Amino acid sequence: MWGNNNLLKVYVFALLIAMSAGSFSDSLPASSEDENFYFSGEQSDAKVKLGQLLFFDKVLSGNLNISCATCHHSLTGTGDGLSLSVGEGANGLGISRNTGVGDNKIHARVPRNAPPIFNLGAKEFHAMYYDGRVQVDTSEISGFTSPAGNDLPLGLDNVLAAQAMFPVTSSTEMAGQNGENDQANFSATGNFPALWDFIANKLQAVPEYVDLFSEAFLDVNTAEDITYVHAANAIAAFEAVVWRFDNAPFDVYLRGDNVALSKQQASGLKLFYGIAGCSTCHSGTYQTDQQFHAIAMPQIGPGKGDGDWGREDFGRERVTGNNDDRFKFRTPTLRNIALTAPYGHSGAFNSLETIVRHHLNAVTSLNDYDFSQAVLPSREDLDEVDDYVMSDPFLVGDLAARNELSPVSLSDDDVMDIVAFLYALTDPAALDLRNDTPKSLPSGSPLFD
Numbered sequence: 001m002w003g004n005n006n007l008l009k010v011y012v013f014a015l016l017i018a019m020s021a022g023s024f025s026d027s028l029p030a031s032s033e034d035e036n037f038y039f040s041g042e043q044s045d046a047k048v049k050l051g052q053l054l055f056f057d058k059v060l061s062g063n064l065n066i067s068c069a070t071c072h073h074s075l076t077g078t079g080d081g082l083s084l085s086v087g088e089g090a091n092g093l094g095i096s097r098n099t100g101v102g103d104n105k106i107h108a109r110v111p112r113n114a115p116p117i118f119n120l121g122a123k124e125f126h127a128m129y130y131d132g133r134v135q136v137d138t139s140e141i142s143g144f145t146s147p148a149g150n151d152l153p154l155g156l157d158n159v160l161a162a163q164a165m166f167p168v169t170s171s172t173e174m175a176g177q178n179g180e181n182d183q184a185n186f187s188a189t190g191n192f193p194a195l196w197d198f199i200a201n202k203l204q205a206v207p208e209y210v211d212l213f214s215e216a217f218l219d220v221n222t223a224e225d226i227t228y229v230h231a232a233n234a235i236a237a238f239e240a241v242v243w244r245f246d247n248a249p250f251d252v253y254l255r256g257d258n259v260a261l262s263k264q265q266a267s268g269l270k271l272f273y274g275i276a277g278c279s280t281c282h283s284g285t286y287q288t289d290q291q292f293h294a295i296a297m298p299q300i301g302p303g304k305g306d307g308d309w310g311r312e313d314f315g316r317e318r319v320t321g322n323n324d325d326r327f328k329f330r331t332p333t334l335r336n337i338a339l340t341a342p343y344g345h346s347g348a349f350n351s352l353e354t355i356v357r358h359h360l361n362a363v364t365s366l367n368d369y370d371f372s373q374a375v376l377p378s379r380e381d382l383d384e385v386d387d388y389v390m391s392d393p394f395l396v397g398d399l400a401a402r403n404e405l406s407p408v409s410l411s412d413d414d415v416m417d418i419v420a421f422l423y424a425l426t427d428p429a430a431l432d433l434r435n436d437t438p439k440s441l442p443s444g445s446p447l448f449d
Helices: 002-022 045-056 159-163 171-175 182-189 192-204 207-216 228-242 249-254 263-272 352-360 362-367 380-386 393-401 412-423
Strands: 134-136
Touching (some): 045 207, 362 393
16 A cells, blocks of 8 residues: 555656646757767767877877866866866866976966866857857858967867867966977967967877877878867867766656656756746756856956956957957856856856855845855965955946846745756766776876876
């Protein structure tokens, strides 16, 4: 009898979920199981394997001390666990990464949070970076707008490959400071073609890489055929194929399983796509409208050189030149969101609950921001500038004035239901990415140091 009652409860629960979903089902996104959603179907195993090795190899950096994986590691949720990345010149991984010592210490923090790479191989992602400065644009010869302008070469497979052209050009991320190496020198003068050729020459000098490029690309027959475009395409193939995750409980629910979500997650789903208004911007299959919005996000760190004192980050305005775009940043995907704290373009919030509460009353959250939740390895000279904006009432007021979000009143239980739903966006397969890290690298670079 007890077993029959439990069966009845399951049936009634499923029925309630189905009935409640019906009132907002039109807001729910399509399932992502269709292969046409992805670039990944176009990639060979050889290309993906090459991309994996390049992604983890410090040979792409100017001082041979940092890789793409340093800030986007498989052991740290394809991010680094820090509010703001600690780039070229430091040591360690994730939250244990330091700021370097002596002549090798970092010049400045990377101004923005390292975004996760999950599902960026989906074709709906047409812009990269928080400000969208690398974006699909068929009017451009290369097919993309980017910081390189007309210097961006032809032959890039997709916008994810176009993005992979640029971390190696950043002094704080991978190139190093002017005068330290040729890659850094090319970066300082904005000579991107010479910089990319310089990296290609490094790869051409590694016999194992020559063989791997030849296997992955039909147009590579000799070492001299290798270009950095080939490398970027391979890196993008690795990211798109290996870090595709579309089997979260929410995906299972979208495919027709009405009991894939817990009772609390189902309640959070109804709030997310209902009165909480989350889906106004976090819409679509990956919970992003792919647009740019100003939501009064606290600005921590050194900024991007904007404002009277160079400590602000104007976001999308930096790309468009339009003052109306000030403090607007790309709506992030929420897939695997439980694995990718801290949150926000500046990594200002270190938990799902705090970032959800910020969205519910953004201006109050901004004004009451608790800087202690920022995850930043300390160094006195860096610490001095980290709260420059947040300690200036005028600058905080400017952030607040641009806010687009209207306050939403929810109970504490409602907030925790939304958080529970956000956990349902995590694919269980993403919980253990240890096998995505190669055992060794063709260049001989250390994987950890």
